[in-house]
Amino acid sequence: MKRRDFLAGAAGALAFPDTALAQVDPLDPLVRELANGAPVRKGKVTLVLPQLADNGNSVPIRITVDSPMTAADHVKSIHLYSERNPVPNMANFYLGPRAGKAEINSRVRLAGSQRVTAVAKLSDGSFWYDAAPIVVTLSACLDES
């Protein structure tokens, strides 16, 4: 192979995953399955996690979605995904126009340092996400008490 061909090929291989990355994070087939082919765009959703958690057994998490929450335009559901937990889909929350405000607070278990993703489905059928990295010093126990 000529050096020129090789470089062109390498550049192509690098360029394609890049375009894919701009759409959805490398994250999950799960997110793609949820969206069922629709694009999942970054924005509207804000995921707040501490940067560092001493204990993965109980990590406070806040998800807010920028939405007027009216009958015509509201958040239908919010889905939480973990990269490293044995059960990646940590929780699904179903809201409606009667929520008034699209915000959920809860506490999650995290098995190790990872990136957590929140995906919101809006009433117009669009999907939005936000992701946040977190360092977990002591993982939520998986195999011992």
Add this chain to the structure above:
Amino acid sequence: MAARIQIPRDAKRGEVIEVRILIQHPMETGYRHDDVGHLIKRNVINVLSCRYSGVEVFRADLSSGISANPYVQFYTVAEASGDLEFNWIDDEGQQGSERQFIVVKG
């Protein structure tokens, strides 16, 4: 299963109120072993729902990824005086329920 609901005692009509619930439950993951090495069966609350005067305003599917003694906070619009009623069920089929009355003025 004890639970504690925290909502404002009263609200104005149309006001967005904060609803908090804390349920006493181990949310056993199913990955832990007991002292003699047997796997402890998974037992988590699967579904938690909230009805406001009989109309569902919030529902959550939970998993082992939610902490023990699950805490959930969300919002709802105060429409009329009535009960906020929570129902949940765990893997063992145990159902729990708790309600709290809210007075809506104006």
